Amino acid sequence: MGNLFSGGESKAAGDRCPASPKGAAVPPSAPDSSSASASACASSACAATVPDSSSASASAVPESPAASAASTASTADEAKNSAFNLDALRAEIEDIRANPPPYVSQVGSLSIPTFILEDDQLTKPSGQGPWDFTAAVSGALTAEEEAACEAAKAQATELRFSARIATQELARGERKLADARKVFGEVERRAGQEEEQGVRALFRRLPSVGTWLVPQRDEALVDDAALEEAASAVQAAEAEVQELREKESQALKEARKVERSASRSKNAEAYAFPFRVRIRFEASQWPFTLSDADGVRFQCVIHHALIDDDHHFMLEPFYKTLPRKDSVTLTVRGVLQAVHRFLVDPLEAWGIPEDSAPMRLHQEMASNRQENERRLSTIRKYSKLVAHEELFQTPARWQAILTEHLPGEVFSFKVFTEDFCKTFVEEIFNFYDCGLPARRPNSMNNYGIILNEIGLEPMIDELQRMLQPLGELLWPGPGSVWDGHHCFIVRYRENEDLGLDMHTDDSDVTFNICLGLDFDGAGLQFCGLMGAGNHRKHTHTYKHVKGTCVCHLGRKRHGADDISSGERLNLILWNHSSTYRQSKEYNDPDYVKEEGPPDQVCVSYTHDRDYGNFKEYPKGKERFKGRGWCPPKPYEYPGFKTDAD
Numbered sequence: 001m002g003n004l005f006s007g008g009e010s011k012a013a014g015d016r017c018p019a020s021p022k023g024a025a026v027p028p029s030a031p032d033s034s035s036a037s038a039s040a041c042a043s044s045a046c047a048a049t050v051p052d053s054s055s056a057s058a059s060a061v062p063e064s065p066a067a068s069a070a071s072t073a074s075t076a077d078e079a080k081n082s083a084f085n086l087d088a089l090r091a092e093i094e095d096i097r098a099n100p101p102p103y104v105s106q107v108g109s110l111s112i113p114t115f116i117l118e119d120d121q122l123t124k125p126s127g128q129g130p131w132d133f134t135a136a137v138s139g140a141l142t143a144e145e146e147a148a149c150e151a152a153k154a155q156a157t158e159l160r161f162s163a164r165i166a167t168q169e170l171a172r173g174e175r176k177l178a179d180a181r182k183v184f185g186e187v188e189r190r191a192g193q194e195e196e197q198g199v200r201a202l203f204r205r206l207p208s209v210g211t212w213l214v215p216q217r218d219e220a221l222v223d224d225a226a227l228e229e230a231a232s233a234v235q236a237a238e239a240e241v242q243e244l245r246e247k248e249s250q251a252l253k254e255a256r257k258v259e260r261s262a263s264r265s266k267n268a269e270a271y272a273f274p275f276r277v278r279i280r281f282e283a284s285q286w287p288f289t290l291s292d293a294d295g296v297r298f299q300c301v302i303h304h305a306l307i308d309d310d311h312h313f314m315l316e317p318f319y320k321t322l323p324r325k326d327s328v329t330l331t332v333r334g335v336l337q338a339v340h341r342f343l344v345d346p347l348e349a350w351g352i353p354e355d356s357a358p359m360r361l362h363q364e365m366a367s368n369r370q371e372n373e374r375r376l377s378t379i380r381k382y383s384k385l386v387a388h389e390e391l392f393q394t395p396a397r398w399q400a401i402l403t404e405h406l407p408g409e410v411f412s413f414k415v416f417t418e419d420f421c422k423t424f425v426e427e428i429f430n431f432y433d434c435g436l437p438a439r440r441p442n443s444m445n446n447y448g449i450i451l452n453e454i455g456l457e458p459m460i461d462e463l464q465r466m467l468q469p470l471g472e473l474l475w476p477g478p479g480s481v482w483d484g485h486h487c488f489i490v491r492y493r494e495n496e497d498l499g500l501d502m503h504t505d506d507s508d509v510t511f512n513i514c515l516g517l518d519f520d521g522a523g524l525q526f527c528g529l530m531g532a533g534n535h536r537k538h539t540h541t542y543k544h545v546k547g548t549c550v551c552h553l554g555r556k557r558h559g560a561d562d563i564s565s566g567e568r569l570n571l572i573l574w575n576h577s578s579t580y581r582q583s584k585e586y587n588d589p590d591y592v593k594e595e596g597p598p599d600q601v602c603v604s605y606t607h608d609r610d611y612g613n614f615k616e617y618p619k620g621k622e623r624f625k626g627r628g629w630c631p632p633k634p635y636e637y638p639g640f641k642t643d644a645d
Contacts, residue, residue, distance in 0.1 A: 084128070084283040086110075092332045093133060101333070102142045103340045105274050108134040110281075113579065114472050114480040120584040122477050128283035134299065135279075137336055139271030139343025166248040173244040177237035184230035270369045271343040273376055276300040276461065278483055279335055287329040292319045296339065297578065299483045300461070301452045303371040305364040306346050311578040312484065317350045318342060378436050379455035387430040388423045392455055402470075406540045409552060410526055411474060416547040421515045425569060428489055428515075441488035441572070444503070444606075447496050451487045451571070460487045464575060471509045475553060477580055478508035484576035489515075492522055492563045499562035502604035504530050507554030507574030508581070514544040514570050521564030527602035530555040531591040535631070536598030536608075544568065555589075557602060594637040604630070612643030 090110060097107040110131045115122045276299045282291060290296065296319075298312040306315055323334040341349040346365070347357055386392060403412045416424070431438070431454055441448040451460055464485050471479030486507070492498060499522065512524070524542040528534035535557060542550050552558065554574065580586055598614065605611045605621050609628040617625060626644040631637070 084281075084286055086128075086131075086283075089131070089281060089286070089332070096135070096333055096336070101336065101340070103138045103140060104135055104336050105138070106134070106136040106276070113280075115477060115579055116481075117579050117582050120582070120587070122480075122580060122583045122585060129281060130283070131281045133279045133281065133332070135277060135336060136274035137277050137339045137343065138274050139340065141272075141344065145344065166244070170241070170244040170248045173237070173241045177234070177241050180230070180233040180237040184227075184234050187226050187230045270373045270376070271302075271304075273379075275302050275343070277336075277339055279332070287331070290319055290322070290330065290335070292316045294578070295319060296335065297483060301375070301457060303368040303375070304346075305361065305368045306342075306350075311581065313578075314339075314342075317352075321350050374437070375453055378438075378453060381436055382431060382434065382454050385430065385434050386427065386455075388427050391424060391427055391459060405542060405550075406526065408474075409529070409556060410540055410542065410550065411552075412542070412545075412548055412550045414547060415513055415549040416515070418547060421547050424571070425515050425517065428569065441486075441490065444500060445488070445490045445497060447491045449489045451489065452485075456487075460485060460573065463573065467511060467573075467575075470551070471575060474551070475509055477583070477585060478553060478577065479575075481577045481579045482508070482575045483578050486574040486576070488572055490570050490572060491567070492519070492560065492569075493567035494563075494565075500560035501606050502527065502557055502559035502602055502608075503606065504557055505554035505574055508577050508586075509551065509575045510554050510556075511549050511551045511573040511575070512570055513549040513573075514546050514568070516546045516569060517567045519563055519566035519568040521561055522568050523561045524550065525559050525561060525601050526552070527557040527599070529553065530557065531589050533592050533595040535594060536602040537595065538599040538601050544570070557604075559602075559604070591632070591635055593635045594631050594640075596637045597639075604628075609642040609644075610640065613641065 093107070093110065096104065100107060110133055112125055112129060113132055114124070116125050116130065117123075278297045278299050280291065280294055280297075285291060292314075294311075294313055296314040298307060300312075302312065307313070308315060318338065322330055322338050325331055325334070338349065347354055383392070401413055404410075405412060428449065431449060436454075438449050439453050440446060441450055451457070464482055468479075468482055471482065473479070490497070490500075502525075522544065524544065525538065526540040526542065528537050528539060544550075598608070598610075600614050603611045603614050605615070605617050605624050607628050607630045609630065611617065611628065612625060626642075628642075631640070
């Protein structure tokens with residue numbers, strides 16, 4: 001959560017260091033500690049303040065045994081009548097498709113995922129479901145919400161004026177209290193002086209006999225009435241100040257509450273975008289609950305402090321505050337409404353008083369909101385400068401013919417026509433020329449562009465959907481149930497990035513499409529799979545062809561040779577499956593000892609502990625010496641030595 005939950009979109013291509021194998025000394029990628037602690041902060045705050053809507057209608061009055069039995073029977077009948085009904089669920093979705101709320105678009109259909117996670121293992125669903133449903137939900141205010149904001153702004157002005165008056169009255173009351181205390185202090189001081197003088201007058205020492213003589217004194221030493229009067233004035237002033245403080249506090253509280261409603265438009269602007277959301281329905285739970293582990297997930301780029309960073313799942317408080325029909329059952333429309341309300345004002349949606357939320361949470365929310373605003377600002381500005389509008393619409397389906405280069409590991413197929421490549425490259429250079437800020441894909445590509453950050457995410461969504469069957473066919477598991485992606489352009493030419501060091505991708509399955517231009521060299525070298533005995537043994541050299549895609553698993557070690565002349569642009573699509581990434585196969589992969597010394601072409605100056613034994617470090621890369629992790633202990637080949645020995 002960034003994310004309390006901010007995303008890792010800028011991860012280095014070579015920085016994907018999978019979960020350490022059993023007994024391996026592979027240093028894991030450093031987590032975003034700020035996001036992690038902020039997520040915990042958010043969860044803690046929510047746990048303490050969020051009401052559970054499922055129990056909101058519980059009666060506080062004890063029932064008689066008869067009434068209790070009748071209630072139990074009624075609840076059982078209601079549950080029986082409201083049990084999972086696939087036809088009813090489909091009908092509800094079709095109703096949304098026919099009459100969508102203003103903040104819902106791209107309404108999909110129900111589908112059963114190819115794989116699900118059971119006890120950390122990827123398995124094919126059996127029995128009923130689960131069923132997945134996708135739709136795009138925006139945080140843009142509806143007309144009714146905008147009108148409420150405008151009314152709140154006017155009301156906020158009045159309440160803020162009332163709060164100012166209350167503050168002024170409090171200031172006058174505090175001055176009055178200070179004056180009363182001053183008077184009381186003066187009376188008390190005079191009384192003390194009188195008492196001291198009186199005592200001195202009472203006692204005289206007689207030198208002749210050395211005894212004490214106590215004369216009589218009639219006047220009162222202390223004016224008790226004056227003291228009581230001053231003390232009463234102080235007490236009255238203190239009571240008045242306390243009352244004025246409560247009055248001011250209430251006025252400020254009401255003003256802040258209304259101002260928060262008025263400020264919704266600011267938060268809504270940051271999330272006024274159609275974010276793709278997946279809802280998963282379990283036959284054993286719907287329509288009473290959604291799984292708080294994977295019930296609702298954002299399948300797109302979004303920066304938000306209250307979304308799980310790793311998988312973009314909603315946090316537990318979201319499910320506790322879902323609206324219910326007759327306080328019992330959930331509806332698809334209600335869930336979509338809850339997502340919209342979350343995007344507009346998450347704290348109010350979850351019932352968290354703004355004043356009780358930790359400062360760290362507010363800071364993380366503001367930081368993520370600004371990050372999202374920057375991204376959408378670039379997308380909106382570039383939408384008016386695009387050279388080829390058709391690229392930003394849903395493309396037509398295409399056919400692909402596979403060529404197998406390395407059995408079960410590396411494939412290629414024609415995906416784009418020459419004309420499409422030309423159109424796409426023109427659009428990329430149009431963005432380069434427009435001067436808008438561009439986030440780089442990762443630390444290894446200094447001249448690329450993240451396509452999701454310039455408005456091409458809908459096209460890439462569709463591209464991923466069309467390629468999904470191919471992923472499932474070639475690599476069941478990592479190629480199944482894709483629900484996220486990172487898509488970017490890499491550019492190689494003289495005086496810029498020439499090639500790319502050996503690495504693995506932070507991707508489950510990678511699609512690499514050559515867009516041109518004219519170039520020589522720049523072959524793509526493939527070695528073994530991460531953790532395999534031939535991990536650093538050369539297996540294949542692929543030559544890029546314009547319009548053709550080469551695909552492979554993200555954990556396949558590969559690197560780009562330096563370009564010898566010309567310029568090359570490639571579209572890289574990293575596909576992610578949150579289901580696969582929670583499996584034991586992904587988090588606890590097998591790792592075996594290397595077969596022998598690596599092939600020279602397969603060593604990496606970024607990752608390998610023995611790079612210098614086989615190659616000289618490139619100029620400017622000497623700092624990587626002694627910082628590698630591969631191969632991890634105890635999986636070194638016989639006779640292994642680090643280049644730092």
